[in-house]
Amino acid sequence: MxxxxxxxxxxxxxxxxxxxxxxxxxxxxxxxxxxxxxxxxxxxxxxxxxxxxxxxxxxxxxxxxxxxxxxxxxxxxxxxxxxxxxxxxxxxxxxxxxxxxxxxxxxxxxxxxxxxxxxxxxxxxxxxxxxxxxxxxxxxxxxxxxxxxxxxxxxxLLSKNTAEERIAALLLSLSSRFQRRRLSPTNFSLPMARNDIANFLGLAVETVSRVFTRFQNQGLIRARGREVELLDVEALQTVTREFSRQGCQ
Amino acid sequence: MxxxxxxxxxxxxxxxxxxxxxxxxxxxxxxxxxxxxxxxxxxxxxxxxxxxxxxxxxxxxxxxxxxxxxxxxxxxxxxxxxxxxxxxxxxxxxxxxxxxxxxxxxxxxxxxxxxxxxxxxxxxxxxxxxxxxxxxxxxxxxxxxxxxxxxxxxxxLLSKNTAEERIAALLLSLSSRFQRRRLSPTNFSLPMARNDIANFLGLAVETVSRVFTRFQNQGLIRARGREVELLDVEALQTVTREFSRQGCQ
DNA sequence: GTACGAGGTTGATATGGATCAATTTGGACG
DNA sequence: CGTCCAAATTGATCCATATCAACCTCGTAC
The missing domain is CATH 2.60.120.10 (Jelly Rolls)
Structure with a gap:
């Protein structure tokens, strides 16, 4: 054999x-x-x-x-x-x-x-x-x-975090995985459709879309289609941590 | 050593x-x-x-x-x-x-x-x-x-199911685990507080409480404190599957 | 070039469950 | 047996996000 x-x-x-x-x-x-x-x-x-x-x-x-x-x-x-x-x-x-x-x-x-x-x-x-x-x-x-x-x-993420927090977390996760491969951590192409992101994160596609544009308006990212550029990684990290921060009275 | x-x-x-x-x-x-x-x-x-x-x-x-x-x-x-x-x-x-x-x-x-x-x-x-x-x-x-x-x-469960579906799923999971141990699958004592259930299932305690009483009113369970009796296991299974059923057009 | 369809965006509305608030229950302990 | 505190329940209100609907964009095929 x-x-x-x-x-x-x-x-x-x-x-x-x-x-x-x-x-x-x-x-x-x-x-x-x-x-x-x-x-x-x-x-x-x-x-x-x-x-x-x-x-x-x-x-x-x-x-x-x-x-x-x-x-x-x-x-x-x-x-x-x-x-x-x-x-x-x-x-x-x-x-x-x-x-x-x-x-x-x-x-x-x-x-x-x-x-x-x-x-x-x-x-x-x-x-x-x-x-x-x-x-x-x-x-x-x-x-x-x-x-x-x-x-x-x-x-x-699904049970406790808002749509913005979930998406920021996903972007940062992808970012660090690109970085491990010695690729740009701030400039990459999403391999998956908005639909997949929405499904994965327990959101509606429309919500994903809205959050992307909101992030864009806030200057956190630049996105056209699947091409994404993280403009303010620190701010994104703050978004993901915002939740737990609030818990800390 | x-x-x-x-x-x-x-x-x-x-x-x-x-x-x-x-x-x-x-x-x-x-x-x-x-x-x-x-x-x-x-x-x-x-x-x-x-x-x-x-x-x-x-x-x-x-x-x-x-x-x-x-x-x-x-x-x-x-x-x-x-x-x-x-x-x-x-x-x-x-x-x-x-x-x-x-x-x-x-x-x-x-x-x-x-x-x-x-x-x-x-x-x-x-x-x-x-x-x-x-x-x-x-x-x-x-x-x-x-x-x-x-x-x-x-x-x-967290991303797609309602409060009722989540709680029904948890009850059934516990039920089958009691059964594996040759204990009653319909009559058992919850080891955890409502708070823990809520946290685990991504719900507010109040919601858990409400669903328990709703299930009780519908004759699906009988619950007093942590003592639970599953009166209609089939109906509970239907609750957990309801979601996926709906998806099937 | 044009037509087509999937994927994506934007807007308006509805809703499940969170949150806030008040009350009740129950168990531990003196 | 009453006291006390945590846990649980119930009610009223609010909000984030789903849902519904319309429109846009872009890549592909002809």
């Missing part, structure tokens, strides 16, 4: 983790240079999806986690009634599918927001490997824990 | 996982009978907390995960401004602290809602053990994934 290792390693189509520019963000982050090829042996690299295509589908058998290599991914849950709830956005270097590691099927649907390439980690092989590599296991725990925290953070 | 194993195993104060009534819910669930003592070797059992006492505190060093043995626990995040956000309720057999496995400190504060006993799993030893026991590792992934899903579910 397993392909001969030399073939995979030498295949020009299979770019290696060694050469990947995201190796300081992705799973290789937790792996010694020497052990990197053990990770390379299980990863299936280079799958490419066009905008709108599904990487995986809720209720199909869970097989793999996916690392975003380029592009971006939206995950969402479809309820019985056909309503969509966006649960997350994933950018290069981030791992998708961690919420599916219980149960037989994927817990959500993952859709490419633009032309996107991913690396696939078959879950059985990944579990086998983490069993042998304590640092990689540790890193998996770390990532999953992080995702729990992110989700709690989102729940908090 | 490690105590002599025979002493621990024979100590009358250290009840064993073998004898624990929750062994089919808790971590032992994933462990072969034969291997159970390896788990027993690392667990520190029997710590007891009174109502209101902290099991651990946000921003103190993260050392252990805790399994609830009896009683119940509330976890919450305290924001800079002192605002509390309840992130979860934990019942016997459930594992607390999974959200803290990234970072040096606990990600939230865990507080006993009543007199509560817990089993402590020092994280370093637990990680070491899961590295040696594939099924236990698999179970950890399963639990963490489950918690991500729960949190997404909560986010969904």
């Amino acid at each position: 397993a392909q001969a290792i030399p073939i995979r390693k030498n295949s020009p189509l299979k770019a290696s983790c060694h050469e990947c520019s995201l190796s300081n963000l992705c799973l290789p982050l937790a792996v010694e240079e020497n052990d990197l090829e053990r990770l390379e042996d299980i990863v299936q690299q280079g799958r490419i999806f066009n905008r709108g295509e599904h990487i995986f589908d809720q209720s199909t058998p869970f097989r793999s986690c996916f690392a975003v290599k380029s592009g971006s991914i939206k995950t969402s849950i479809i309820t019985e009634g056909g309503e969509e709830q966006v649960t997350g956005f994933f950018m290069p270097g981030e791992l998708v599918g961690l919420d599916s590691m219980s149960g037989e099927t994927y817990a959500c649907t993952a859709k490419a927001l633009e032309r996107t390439s991913v690396c696939e980690f078959p879950i059985e092989k990944l579990e086998e490997l983490t069993g042998k590599m304590p640092e990689l296991q540790h890193h998996m725990y770390h990532l999953m824990s992080q995702e729990i925290q992110n989700s709690h953070q989102l729940a908090m | 490690a105590q002599a194993i025979p002493i621990r195993k024979n100590s009358p104060l250290k009840a064993s996982c073998h004898e624990c009534s929750l062994s089919n819910l808790c971590l032992p669930l994933a462990v072969e009978e034969n291997d159970l003592e390896r788990l027993e070797d690392i667990v520190q059992q029997g710590r007891i907390f009174n109502r209101g006492e902290h099991i651990f505190d946000q921003s103190t060093p993260f050392r252990s995960c805790f399994a609830v043995k009896s009683g119940s626990i509330k976890t919450s995040i305290i924001t800079e401004g002192g605002e509390e956000q309840v992130t979860g309720f934990f019942m016997p057999g459930e594992l607390v602290g999974l959200d803290s496995m990234s970072g040096e400190t606990y990600a939230c504060t865990a507080k006993a809602l009543e007199r509560t006993s817990v089993c402590e799993f020092p994280i370093e030893k637990l990680e070491e053990l899961t590295g040696k026991m594939p099924e236990l590792q698999h179970h950890m992934y399963h639990l963490m994934s489950q918690e991500i899903q729960n949190s997404h579910q909560l986010a969904m």
Whole structure:
């Protein structure tokens, strides 16, 4: 079943983790240079999806986690009634599918927001490997824990914060994720539509639109379509913290 | 550093996982009978907390995960401004602290809602053990994934559902968790105050109170204080699904 | 170039639940 | 058994955001 290792390693189509520019963000982050090829042996690299295509589908058998290599991914849950709830956005270097590691099927649907390439980690092989590599296991725990925290953070945003606070928080989150990749933290292009933002943040599209223009009028951002420029990061941070400040009497 | 194993195993104060009534819910669930003592070797059992006492505190060093043995626990995040956000309720057999496995400190504060006993799993030893026991590792992934899903579910509830739907969902969640423990799924005592429910569900206390009385008037439940009886489980399920139904045109 | 449709913006109105305020209940304790 | 304080309930009002409706913008296809 397993392909001969030399073939995979030498295949020009299979770019290696060694050469990947995201190796300081992705799973290789937790792996010694020497052990990197053990990770390379299980990863299936280079799958490419066009905008709108599904990487995986809720209720199909869970097989793999996916690392975003380029592009971006939206995950969402479809309820019985056909309503969509966006649960997350994933950018290069981030791992998708961690919420599916219980149960037989994927817990959500993952859709490419633009032309996107991913690396696939078959879950059985990944579990086998983490069993042998304590640092990689540790890193998996770390990532999953992080995702729990992110989700709690989102729940908090949804239950306690105003529309402005939610949107400021999202912009700043994206900003810092661009920064991690050594891209401009103040000048970027939103990978998702207003609709997705609204759904993710529990708002109506109209509200998202209004807040964008309000921020623009206040000189906090400049936005045309999906192109965004953060003009006053500090002010945005103040917006997100305003809520908790008020709580402090 | 490690105590002599025979002493621990024979100590009358250290009840064993073998004898624990929750062994089919808790971590032992994933462990072969034969291997159970390896788990027993690392667990520190029997710590007891009174109502209101902290099991651990946000921003103190993260050392252990805790399994609830009896009683119940509330976890919450305290924001800079002192605002509390309840992130979860934990019942016997459930594992607390999974959200803290990234970072040096606990990600939230865990507080006993009543007199509560817990089993402590020092994280370093637990990680070491899961590295040696594939099924236990698999179970950890399963639990963490489950918690991500729960949190997404909560986010969904918060962003899309009405007060009635949220409260019906919480009641049903508690119901099924009592049922897993072979307790009555229709007749139980809420471990948490209305305040905690409100905070958890992103509502005002007054709203929670109103919904409880409304449900009562509709004959869905009977509630006096923390004592709750679910009179019409099906109707409650309908309430939680009503939203998604509407979405289906 | 023009037509088309999806995505985005703007305006007017409605509403669920927050907030403020008052009262009641219940449990802990002397 | 009464006192006291926190928790819970009930009522009245207000507001942020949803909803409904109209319009605009831009990319794509012909």
